[in-house]
Amino acid sequence: MTATEGVGRRRFLTLLGAGAAGASLPGLVTGCAPGGKGTGPAAGGNRPLSAAFYQAINDLDPHGASAVDEASLLANRQIYDTLVAWDGEKAAPSLATSWRQPDETTWEFTLRDGVVFHDGGKLTSADVKASLERLAASDGPQKPLWSTVDTIKAPDPRTITITTKEPVGTLLVNLTLAFILPAAQIGKGDLSRKAIGSGPFSVESFTPSSQLLLKPAPGYWGGASKLAGLRLPYIPESSTRMTSLQNGEVDVTWIIPPDELERLRGVDGVKIESKPGVNYFLTWFNCGRKPFSDPRVRRALLHALDVKTIVSSLYGDAAAVMDAPIPSAVFGHAPQKPYAYDPDLARRELAEAGHGSGIRTSMMWFKDTGPLATELAQSIISAWAKVGVVVEPQQIEKAAWLKRLTALDWDIELQVNTVTTGDADYTLGRLYTSEANRMGYADKELDGILAKAKATSDQDERKSLYGRACEIIWRDAVGVFPAALAATYGLRSSVAGFVPAANSQPVFRTVSTTG
Numbered sequence: 001m002t003a004t005e006g007v008g009r010r011r012f013l014t015l016l017g018a019g020a021a022g023a024s025l026p027g028l029v030t031g032c033a034p035g036g037k038g039t040g041p042a043a044g045g046n047r048p049l050s051a052a053f054y055q056a057i058n059d060l061d062p063h064g065a066s067a068v069d070e071a072s073l074l075a076n077r078q079i080y081d082t083l084v085a086w087d088g089e090k091a092a093p094s095l096a097t098s099w100r101q102p103d104e105t106t107w108e109f110t111l112r113d114g115v116v117f118h119d120g121g122k123l124t125s126a127d128v129k130a131s132l133e134r135l136a137a138s139d140g141p142q143k144p145l146w147s148t149v150d151t152i153k154a155p156d157p158r159t160i161t162i163t164t165k166e167p168v169g170t171l172l173v174n175l176t177l178a179f180i181l182p183a184a185q186i187g188k189g190d191l192s193r194k195a196i197g198s199g200p201f202s203v204e205s206f207t208p209s210s211q212l213l214l215k216p217a218p219g220y221w222g223g224a225s226k227l228a229g230l231r232l233p234y235i236p237e238s239s240t241r242m243t244s245l246q247n248g249e250v251d252v253t254w255i256i257p258p259d260e261l262e263r264l265r266g267v268d269g270v271k272i273e274s275k276p277g278v279n280y281f282l283t284w285f286n287c288g289r290k291p292f293s294d295p296r297v298r299r300a301l302l303h304a305l306d307v308k309t310i311v312s313s314l315y316g317d318a319a320a321v322m323d324a325p326i327p328s329a330v331f332g333h334a335p336q337k338p339y340a341y342d343p344d345l346a347r348r349e350l351a352e353a354g355h356g357s358g359i360r361t362s363m364m365w366f367k368d369t370g371p372l373a374t375e376l377a378q379s380i381i382s383a384w385a386k387v388g389v390v391v392e393p394q395q396i397e398k399a400a401w402l403k404r405l406t407a408l409d410w411d412i413e414l415q416v417n418t419v420t421t422g423d424a425d426y427t428l429g430r431l432y433t434s435e436a437n438r439m440g441y442a443d444k445e446l447d448g449i450l451a452k453a454k455a456t457s458d459q460d461e462r463k464s465l466y467g468r469a470c471e472i473i474w475r476d477a478v479g480v481f482p483a484a485l486a487a488t489y490g491l492r493s494s495v496a497g498f499v500p501a502a503n504s505q506p507v508f509r510t511v512s513t514t515g
Contacts, residue, residue, distance in 0.1 A: 046228050047228060047229075048213065048214075048227065048228055048229030048230055048231040049227050049228075049229070049230050049231065049251045049252070049495070049508065049511060049513065050231045050233060050249065050250045050251050050252070051230065051231070051232055051250070051251065051252040051253070051506075051508065052232075052233050052234075052235045052241045052244065052245075052250045052252070052253040053070075053071060053074060053232065053234070053235075053253070053254065053504070054235070054236055054238065054241065054254075054255055055069070055070055055071035055234070055236075056071055056208070056209040056210075056234040056236070057071045057072060057074070057075045057206075057208065057209070057212050057232060057234065058071070058072070058208045058209055059072055059192040059208070060072070060075060060076070060079065060191065060192055060193065060194075060195035060203070060206065060212075061191040061192040061195075062076045062079075062080050062179035062181065062191075062195075062197075063131075063134055063135045063138050063140060063142070063179070063191075064138075064140055064191070064192055065140055065141070067140050067141060067142055067177075068140075068141045068142060068177070068418075068420055070279075070418060070503075070504050070505065071234075073177075073420065073503075073505045074232070074504065074505045074506075075195075075212055075232065076179050076197075077199070077505050077506075077507050078199055078200060078201040078214055078230065078232075078507065078508060078509075079118075079179075079195050079197040079199045079201060079202065079203060079214070080179035080180060080181065080195075080197035080198065080199045081094055081095045081115070081179070081180055081197065081198045081199050082094050082095065082175055082176050082177070082178055082179055082180065083095050083096040083099075083109055083128065083160075083175045083178065083180070084096055084099070084172055084175050084176060085176060086173065086176045086421065086422060086423075090459075091172040091173075091175075091176075093112075094112075095111060095112055095115060095123065095128070095180060095198070096109040096110060096111060096112065096160075097110055097111070097112050098110045099172075101457070104167040104457075105150075105163055105164045105165070105166065105167055105168075106161065106162070106163050106164075107161070107162045107163075107164075107171060108159065108160075108161050109128075109159070109160045109161075109162075110158060110159060111123065111124070111125060111128065111157075111158045111159070111160065112221060113158065114221060115198050115221045116198065116219045116221075117181075117182045117196055117197065117198045118196045118197060118198070118202040118203075118217055119182060119185075119196050121182050121184065123180070123198055124154075124157040124158070125154035125155075125156065125157055125158060125159055125160045126154055126157070126183050127180060127181070127182050127183045128154070128160045128180055129152050129153070129154040129160060129183075130183035130186050131178065131179070131180045131181055131183070131186070132146075132149075132152050132160075132162070132178060133152055134186055135178055136149045136152070142174075142177060144430050144436070145170075145174040145177070145426075145430070146174070148164045148165050148166055148168050149162060149163075149164055149165075150163045150164055150165045151163045166455065167455040167456070167457075168454060168455065169453070169454060169455055169456045169457040169458070169462060170423065170425040170429070170454050173421045173422075173423040173425065173426070174421070176421055177420065177421060179197065180197070180198065181195075181196060181197055182196055193206060193208075198217075198220075198221070199217065199220070200216065200217055200220045200222065200224075200225050200507070200508075200509035201214035201215065201216060201217060201225065201230055201508070201509075202214065202215055202216075202217045204229065209234060210233070210234055211231065211232065211233045211234065212231075212232040213229065213230075213231050213232075214229060214230040214231075214232070215229045215230075216228075216229070216230075220509070222509065223509075225508065225509050225511070226511075226512040227508065227511060227512065227513070230508050233250075235250070235253075238255075238256075238257050238260065239260075241253045242256070242257075242260045242263075242264065242490070245264070245270060245490050245491075245492070246264070246267050246269075246270060248269065248492060251491065251492045251494070251495055251513070252489060252490070252491050252492070252495060252498065252506075253489070253490050254487070254488060254489045254490065254504060255485070255488070255504070256272075256318065256488050256489070256490055257318065258314075258315055258316035258317065258318040259316075261316075261317065261318055261488060262316075264490050269492060269493050269494075270490060270491070270492060270493065271490075271491050271492075271493050271495075272488065272489070272490055272491075273488075273489050273491060273498065273500045274486050274487060274488040274489070274500060275329075275486070275487050275500045275502055276320070276327065276328060276329035276484070276486060276487070276502060277327065277329060277484060277485045277486050277487035277488075277502050277503070277504070278327050278329050278330055278418055278419040278420070278422055278484075278487075278502045278503050279327075279416060279417070279418045279484070279485045279487070279503070279504060280322060280326070280327050280416070280417055280418075280419075280481065280483060280484040280485065281372075281373065281376060281414070281415070281416055281417075281481070281482050281483045281485075282325070282414075282415060282417055282479050282480070282481050282482075283363070283380065283412060283413070283414045283479050283480040283481075283482070284412070284413050284415075284438070284439040284478060284479040285298050285301075285411075285412055285439065285477075285478060285479055286408060286410055286411055286412070286413075286439060286440050287439055287440040287441035287478055288408060288437075288439075288440020288441070289408070289411060289440060291353070291355060291359055291361075292411065292412075292440075293440070294353050295476055295477055296349050296350075296352060296353040297349075297350065297353050297355065297359070298476075298477035298478070299339070299349060299477045300345075300346045300347075300349035300350045300353065300387070301346065301384060301387075301389065301477075301480070302339040302477050302480060303339055303340060303341065303342045303343070303345045303346040303349065304341075304343055304346035304383055304384055304386070304387045304389070305339075305341065305380060305383050305384075305480065305482075306341040306383065307321055307338070307341070307480070307482050307483075308321050308341075310376070310379045310380070310383070310482065311482055311483045313379075314372075314375055314376060314379065314483075315372075315483060315485070317486070318485065318486055318488060319483040319484060319485050319486060320483065320484050320486065321338075321482070321483060322481040322482060322483060322484050323335040323336055323338060324336050324470045324474060324481070325427075325428070325432075325470055325473045325474060325478075325479075325481050326419055326424055326427055326428065326470065327419065327484035328484065329422065329484070329502050330419045330422055330423065330424055330427070331422060331423045331424060331459075331462075331463065331466075332423065332424025332425070332428070332453075332462065332463055332465075332466025332467065332469075332470070333424070333466075333467075333470065334466065334467030334468075334470040334471065336470060336471060336474040336475075339477075343386060343387050346387045347387050347388065350387065350388065350389070355388075357388070358388030358389060358390065359388065359389045359390070360390045360392075361389065361390070361391055361392070361411040361412060362391060362392040362393075362394050362410070362411045362412065363377060363380075363381060363391050363392070363393060363394060363411065363412040363413065363414060364394040364395075364396055364401060364404065364410050364412070364413050364414070365377055365394075365395060365396075365401065365413065365414040365415060366395070366396055366397060366398040366400075366401035366402075366415075367395050367396060367397055367398065369414075369415065369416060372416070373414055373415070373416060374395065376414065376482065376483070377393060377395075377414050378393070380414075380480065380482075381393060391412065401413075405438075408437070408439075408440055418503060418504070419503070420503055420505075422502060422503065424453075424462075424466040424469070424470075425450075425453065425454055425462075425466075428450060428453075428466060428469050428470075428473070429450045429453065429454050432446060432450065432469070432473060432478075433446075433447055433450055433451075434447050435447075439478055439479065441476070441478045443472060443476065445472065446469060446472045446473070449465050449468050449469050449472070450465075450469055452465055453465035453466055453469065487500055487501060487502045487503070487504060488500075489506070492513075494513045494514050495511060495512075495513055496511070496512050496513065496514055497510040497511045497512050498510075498511050
């Protein structure tokens with residue numbers, strides 16, 4: 001019996017809630033309500049809308065070490081603004097109403113007039129300059145995005161000019177992650193706890209790893225939220241989140257397990273909204289370490305996997321089998337020919353590579369990734385065992401995983417990744433260059449393609465170049481790219497104006513409630 005067959009989706013749901021960190025919040029039910037009727041109060045009147053995510057918000061510093069964590073980004077998108085937003089495949093005005101590019105290394109932005117921070121101060125170019133300089137100088141996870149910035153100038157209160165050391169066609173995309181805060185707050189106090197932005201919501205209270213309570217910013221330039229408030233509780237147990245949604249104690253929640261998704265579709269008072277997501281699983285091989293330095297070994301292991309069956313058995317409609325190293329919802333995605341499931345071919349290729357007697361290796365993933373990753377790892381390990389590749393599972397703490405990952409002290413590693421900007425450069429251009437050296441893999445042709453794609457502002461050219469990059473990474477089998485998760489949200493029927501976000505970072509300004 002395979003790991004997939006032995007666990008199944010029902011077992012997966014049980015495991016999803018097991019061992020999760022954090023206690024249930026007061027007022028949230030922990031049992032399973034019988035029947036298919038939704039009960040309990042919906043958001044309305046003076047009660048804040050409650051939106052429950054499965055990850056904890058630990059830090060509100062928009063430029064800190066946790067700045068690209070999904071939970072931190074969720075919070076930051078409510079509290080802060082950026083110069084530009086991203087609308088499908090193009091940049092849209094936000095704090096900047098317009099921009100121009102006088103030459104290939106210079107960008108000039110005109111700031112919106114009348115923007116007010118939550119502390120009452122008015123936005124000027126000095127705030128933008130200080131924020132961008134702080135971000136560019138940080139050692140956080142966004143550092144590679146800003147390495148080409150040369151100067152940031154504020155020639156007048158409503159103009160900001162950015163010059164780069166070389167052409168950077170991805171600058172507008174990167175700016176969707178550059179949250180702006182008051183210059184007066186930088187270097188003053190703990191920004192991880194005291195958040196002051198210009199976004200649609202301001203902080204009322206914050207208990208790390210427990211709850212963030214927000215209130216509408218009445219002077220918000222885009223129009224004040226109609227909500228009485230916004231509560232973002234941390235509820236790691238999926239069963240608790242689903243039951244709380246059904247009972248009306250939570251108004252919006254995501255991520256939704258497959259079987260819960262089917263059940264919730266039949267619950268009165270609950271609706272499901274979904275779109276293709278940019279969260280996905282990847283399993284890298286350490287291409288700089290034997291035997292994975294041999295592409296024949298890597299390709300053999302891909303042929304040993306029935307990815308379609310594994311993904312379908314574990315995730316059902318909640319995920320899609322990937323056909324590229326980035327999800328289909330990402331700009332620059334180009335579909336590739338799947339590696340055929342052929343265990344006999346896998347054995348022959350291993351033998352031709354000198355491993356006819358088998359391989360002993362290991363796979364690591366961090367503990368808090370959760371049962372989604374654990375069950376996937378078990379399924380992959382089980383399949384590889386059938387072709388003579390024995391894999392030692394290593395589920396470890398996140399800090400240890402990160403230390404080993406960056407030191408390339410691993411054979412195979414499994415993780416969940418998010419293309420936060422929705423643009424291929426954020427993943428392909430950040431992770432797959434020789435300089436990045438994230439998995440011991442280097443290809444000079446790929447380096448050139450990614451550099452050219454980063455430099456050009458021609459979106460059609462960028463899309464074509466990233467398509468070629470997808471082809472090379474897929475051809476060289478640097479890893480397994482099994483599943484892209486759908487961005488699926490459960491909402492109370494009383495919730496209106498909600499826009500599903502592919503990156504699990506919805507903005508709640510446009511949301512209202514009825515009844």
